[in-house]
Amino acid sequence: MTIIAPDWATARAEAYRVGAESSAEPAQVSLEDADGATLATPLVTLTDLPAFPTSSVDGFAARGTPPWRVVGQVLAGSVPERLEDGTAVEIATGAMVPEGIEALVRVEDSESPQPGHVTGEPRPRPDWRDAGEEAAKGEELLPAGTPVTPGVIGLAASCGYDDLMVRRGPRAAVLVFGDELAISGAPGDGRVRDSLGPSMPAWLRRFGAEPVAGFAPRGPVEDTLDAHVAAIRDALDAADLV
Structure with missing residues (x-):
């Protein structure tokens, strides 16, 4: 057997490309609803900042x-x-x-x-x-793809925005595999408590994804090839990311 060392830089670039191509269509949402999305267009100032001396x-x-x-x-x-x-x-x-x-x-x-x-x-x-001392009208403050945080929302409001063009994060399905896993209660009787399943949805949200209902987490999936294939197919029908 020949073992090929993974080229992580290439893998990351390919994952980014596939993710960008399959990302959700841009949508215009209010500032209040933009948290957690990413900017679909650059954030540029709509007026001088400050707008007057x-x-x-x-x-x-x-x-x-x-x-x-x-x-x-x-x-x-x-x-x-x-x-x-x-x-x-x-x-x-x-x-x-x-x-x-x-x-x-x-x-x-x-x-x-x-x-x-x-x-x-x-x-x-x-x-x-003076007017424009912080930023001139039309100046780019943040590039497209920037995650929308409370700070970004406040900055957008100070620039005169009422809404933003954003892309929502991918829908993510969490699958847990392993007959040895218990998904509730204390470990015992040959089973260990699943700790990744409950924590993965929280990690996904922090990185901009939205766990899909019914897959957050779903499992454990039976340790057979047929069960694995069926679970992954079901997840891919419901989510962008598994």
Whole structure:
């Protein structure tokens, strides 16, 4: 008998090819229903991130030479008016930076020389984020084939997605072979407790497959050739992966 050493790299590549060719058709699902699938298309940004310039601190957005006259307040979720020379607005972290801004002074670096006015020294590095600073519109963040996790769902939502094009994982049938296996209770009387059958469905789910009802696990299958062949044929009729 000649023993041929397996070429694992080739085997993995072939398994990947067959799996990709037989994978489920892409489907558009809501973000809430996408967990556990894989991206069918790349995840690209639908807008600049951030979509608009935002303040990184609580402070005062100002234009012109200090002291500035405080003319209002900008909170997160509001759209400010353009700043005029010599004016400032109190601004909250995460709020939209007004047009015309030339300086942003942190609240802890500011002081009020007279009622309704503020002055202070901005930090050397601007305390606001420009639109597109994290990612530009149309930029690919994740390639197709990426597993959809809670983090991916959150990222997709931050990019403006309400749903995703995904592929569901393969349906998997778990078969347990062996007359010596007991599938419940304590081992004894010549039988050992099957430990792989109960754990395999959990492993399959973690790797993106979905165990098929009735095959999770099914067995033990009688240790005869006919029983093995029949069990595998039944499983292949119900699942993509055995």
